[in-house]
Amino acid sequence: MLASMFHSLFAIGSQLSPEQGSSGIEMLETDTFKLHCFQTLTGIKFVVLADPRQAGIDSLLRKIYEIYSDFALKNPFYSLEMPIRCELFEQNLKLALEVAEKAGTFGPGS
Amino acid sequence: MTVHNLYLFDRNGVCLHYSEWHRKKQAGISQEEEFKLMYGMLFSIRSFVSKMSPLDMKDGFLAFQTSRYKLHYYETPTGIKVVMNTDLGVGPIRDVLHHIYSALYVELVVKNPLCPLGQTVQSELFRSRLDSYIRSLPFFSARAG
Numbered sequence: 413m414l415a416s417m418f419h420s421l422f423a424i425g426s427q428l429s430p431e432q433g434s435s436g437i438e439m440l441e442t443d444t445f446k447l448h449c450f451q452t453l454t455g456i457k458f459v460v461l462a463d464p465r466q467a468g469i470d471s472l473l474r475k476i477y478e479i480y481s482d483f484a485l486k487n488p489f490y491s492l493e494m495p496i497r498c499e500l501f502e503q504n505l506k507l508a509l510e511v512a513e514k515a516g517t518f519g520p521g522s
Numbered sequence: 523m524t525v526h527n528l529y530l531f532d533r534n535g536v537c538l539h540y541s542e543w544h545r546k547k548q549a550g551i552s553q554e555e556e557f558k559l560m561y562g563m564l565f566s567i568r569s570f571v572s573k574m575s576p577l578d579m580k581d582g583f584l585a586f587q588t589s590r591y592k593l594h595y596y597e598t599p600t601g602i603k604v605v606m607n608t609d610l611g612v613g614p615i616r617d618v619l620h621h622i623y624s625a626l627y628v629e630l631v632v633k634n635p636l637c638p639l640g641q642t643v644q645s646e647l648f649r650s651r652l653d654s655y656i657r658s659l660p661f662f663s664a665r666a667g
Contacts, residue, residue, distance in 0.1 A: 417570050424563045425588055428556065430526035430545040430607050434590035442571050443581040461574065 418459065422449065448473060456480075472512045479504045523661040526591060526607040528652075530627065532640060533601025535561045538631075539643045541653065543662070564595065564603060584616065598623055612661045626652050 422436035440447040441464065450458045450473035458473050458480075483501035484490050490498055527542035537557040549556045564583075571583045585594045592612060596604045596619035604619040630648040631637045637645055656662055 414570060414573060417566060421563060421567055421570065424559060425586065425593075428549055428560055428563065429547060429588060429591055430542070431590040431609075432547045434588045436588060437586045438588055440567070440571070440586040441584045442575065442579060443584060444575050444577045444579050447574070461576070 415459075418449075419457070422451070422457070450474070450477065452477060466512075468512055468515050472508065475508050475512075476505065479508060523611040523663055524609050525656055525659065525662050526609070528607075528622075528656065529557070529560060529603075529605040530622075530643075531557075531561050531564075531603040531605070534640070535565075536640060537561070537642065538602075538627075539648070539652070541649070541656075543656065560605065561603075564605065568597075581616075584614070594619060596620060596623065602627065608661065615661075618659065622652065622655070626655065 425437040426434050436451060438449055445461050446464045448460045448462065448469045458476050460469055460473060462469055479501060483498050483504060484496045487498050490496065524544050526545050527540065529537060530539040532538055535558070540557070551559070568583050572579065582597070583595055585592060587610060591607050592610055594606045594608065594615050596616055602623060604622050606615070606619060626648060630651060631643050631645060632639065634645065637643065
């Protein structure tokens with residue numbers, strides 16, 4: 413339900429833009445968390461909620477997109493639009509999140 | 523670095539003030555509808571944020587950004603909402619929005635016995651002071667950047 417709420421907010425953010433060619437909401441900031449959203453060319457949205465000081469979320473979102481296409485889309489038993497129940501997807505996702513957390517506020521690659 | 527536009531809403535969703543400095547694209551709908559859409563979007567973002575937050579929130583929703591602009595939000599305990607769209611190079615400007623509320627809106631509109639509250643601000647003084655304040659901000663450039 414919250415996902416559909418965010419989906420419409422994302423679209424309205426682009427419509428009310430004072431500038432040409434704006435995307436939807438890419439980052440939403442509050443005092444307790446930061447929400448990052450990455451929309452692919454096919455309309456899939458990856459949404460990450462993180463600590464406001466956490467760096468490297470952009471590369472994390474792209475890494476998650478990679479993991480999604482490798483383990484969910486290439487899986488012949490996975491049907492589109494359904495919840496993902498692929499073990500390899502979840503394993504690799506967990507690994508990517510741990511790497512990002514360890515990199516922490518210093519950013520990736522340090 | 524520039525300011526695109528500014529909205530001021532009261533607690534009932536009435537748009538008290540709107541001004542723009544550098545706006546390249548209109549929303550494609552009438553101004554009244556745009557105000558309603560903006561207010562509705564902010565209302566939904568606030569409730570979305572309060573549901574999603576992992577911890578208790580103090581200030582709540584602060585800002586969001588897209589690939590082209592950043593929207594800054596400040597809400598007072600009385601329900602007055604100050605919304606400013608700037609470009610991406612601008613950092614946290616909560617104190618600027620607070621100044622717009624306290625030094626401009628409260629001083630020139632609320633304390634003015636001739637200004638009726640709950641409707642669009644007609645005061646020319648408010649309009650001109652707000653305009654000169656925005657133009658004096660360090661991140662405002664006259665050339666749309």
